[in-house]
Amino acid sequence: MKKTAIVLLLLALLLPWVAVLAEEECEFADEVIKFGAFAPLSAPGAVVAGVVIDWAVRQAAEDINADCGIRIGGVNHRLEVITGDSEGISERGQAVAERFIFEDGIHGAAAGFHSAVALAAMGILQENRIPTVWGGPWNDNITANGIIEYEGRPPRVNDGVDYIFRISPSWMMVGAVIADWLISLGVDDVIILAENTDFGQPAAADEKTRLEAAGMRVEQYNIELGTEDFVPILSRIELRPEPADAIHIIITGDTALNLNQQMAELGIAPSQDTICIAGYDAEQSTQFWDSVEDGNYCAFNRTGVIPSLFSERAVELNRKYEAAWNDTAPSFAMEPYDSVLLLADAMERAGSFTDPDAIVAALETSDVELTQGRYFFDYGGHNPELPPDTPAFLWHQWPAPIITVMQYYEFGQSSQDAAVLYPPAYQTHGVAYIAPGG
Numbered sequence: 001m002k003k004t005a006i007v008l009l010l011l012a013l014l015l016p017w018v019a020v021l022a023e024e025e026c027e028f029a030d031e032v033i034k035f036g037a038f039a040p041l042s043a044p045g046a047v048v049a050g051v052v053i054d055w056a057v058r059q060a061a062e063d064i065n066a067d068c069g070i071r072i073g074g075v076n077h078r079l080e081v082i083t084g085d086s087e088g089i090s091e092r093g094q095a096v097a098e099r100f101i102f103e104d105g106i107h108g109a110a111a112g113f114h115s116a117v118a119l120a121a122m123g124i125l126q127e128n129r130i131p132t133v134w135g136g137p138w139n140d141n142i143t144a145n146g147i148i149e150y151e152g153r154p155p156r157v158n159d160g161v162d163y164i165f166r167i168s169p170s171w172m173m174v175g176a177v178i179a180d181w182l183i184s185l186g187v188d189d190v191i192i193l194a195e196n197t198d199f200g201q202p203a204a205a206d207e208k209t210r211l212e213a214a215g216m217r218v219e220q221y222n223i224e225l226g227t228e229d230f231v232p233i234l235s236r237i238e239l240r241p242e243p244a245d246a247i248h249i250i251i252t253g254d255t256a257l258n259l260n261q262q263m264a265e266l267g268i269a270p271s272q273d274t275i276c277i278a279g280y281d282a283e284q285s286t287q288f289w290d291s292v293e294d295g296n297y298c299a300f301n302r303t304g305v306i307p308s309l310f311s312e313r314a315v316e317l318n319r320k321y322e323a324a325w326n327d328t329a330p331s332f333a334m335e336p337y338d339s340v341l342l343l344a345d346a347m348e349r350a351g352s353f354t355d356p357d358a359i360v361a362a363l364e365t366s367d368v369e370l371t372q373g374r375y376f377f378d379y380g381g382h383n384p385e386l387p388p389d390t391p392a393f394l395w396h397q398w399p400a401p402i403i404t405v406m407q408y409y410e411f412g413q414s415s416q417d418a419a420v421l422y423p424p425a426y427q428t429h430g431v432a433y434i435a436p437g438g
Helices: 002-024 047-066 090-104 115-127 171-185 200-213 231-238 253-265 285-291 312-325 331-350 356-364
Strands: 033-039 070-072 075-077 079-085 108-111 132-134 164-166 189-195 217-223 246-250 275-277 299-303 368-370 373-375 403-407 419-422
Touching: 033 047, 033 090, 033 115, 033 331, 047 079, 047 108, 047 253, 047 312, 047 331, 070 331, 079 090, 079 331, 090 115, 108 331, 115 132, 115 164, 132 331, 171 200, 171 246, 171 299, 171 403, 171 419, 189 200, 189 253, 200 217, 200 246, 217 231, 231 253, 246 253, 253 275, 253 285, 275 299, 299 331, 312 331, 331 356, 331 368
Parallel strands: 033 079, 033 108, 108 132, 132 164, 189 217, 189 246, 246 275
Antiparallel strands: 070 075, 299 403, 368 373, 403 419
């Protein structure tokens, strides 16, 4: 056993040097291809997710360069990914986009996390013809805005080329799974705690509409990002005549984790009476348990392939992630990673990194297997007619992400070992919910 451990340790130490040696065997052109990646690296953004996103896009560039970079016309170009701190703020995201375009001279944009940032930045990315693959934001209008008008603003695209794509799901996709799960459990009374942003408010409104249509009572409280003391809101919840059947936290970052712990400390949820549905960051189990020590039996949604279905490519990325973070790779590592690889693949197939229209045409006809599955786009310039009743967000939207509801049932558990509750096709423990103590 000792010899095996020593060998594994030596291999881990040698792997970075192997990548360097692989690069040295490649002949790179002088001109470097540059991508800009958006990540919340400081408050009030979800900093925990931001540092993971930064790691993921850098890892993607390292892997691409180890394979001789992006090959255009028989010439290898090294890829450089520049991460900009969006802070989770729309104005900051727009400023980062401007810097990427006018100072850094990027050829494409990727990653992302907060919907407010994506909505604010994509206008200038579109105007300057920057092919963009969002991997993180959920607001429906990030892709729907390509073909419809919203909030009194004109559509991003009329008869021209649309440079904006997304491989993370829209909220309508995610919310439908959570709502269907709650409906399947037969709950009657739900509380939604939503962040007061372009992510939280549309997400809460959509879920509330779905649950009320199923006959449920839904009560909503709005939370400002950066809030630290939740006693006033939680006290109101405690004073209800009857406890809610479920409480769903539609909040990101430290705000969600702090709220979750305070709610659990007070015994509100998770409890025998009330299901806890934790925030988006809960799948990052090390950070979750460090912040929410009383959060056992909380459920959470995972967007993207579940660990039991990891492909060889996903297993390899997860191995690198575990070495760096001692945790299972969450969707907000895999989505940014894939967004960089997908954009690089399109450039290679387009035979150019300076012809944005050709890159868009290549993206629209993508058919490539990466860590989260096989990427393709049903609707875009290659197929512009959406059939009646087709959701508008499916324009330039990857339509096939896996979305599941999972649950921790042991303290300190890795998300890789958490139970998959819903949909039934992915269920791992034969039940749709594990009651506390069950």
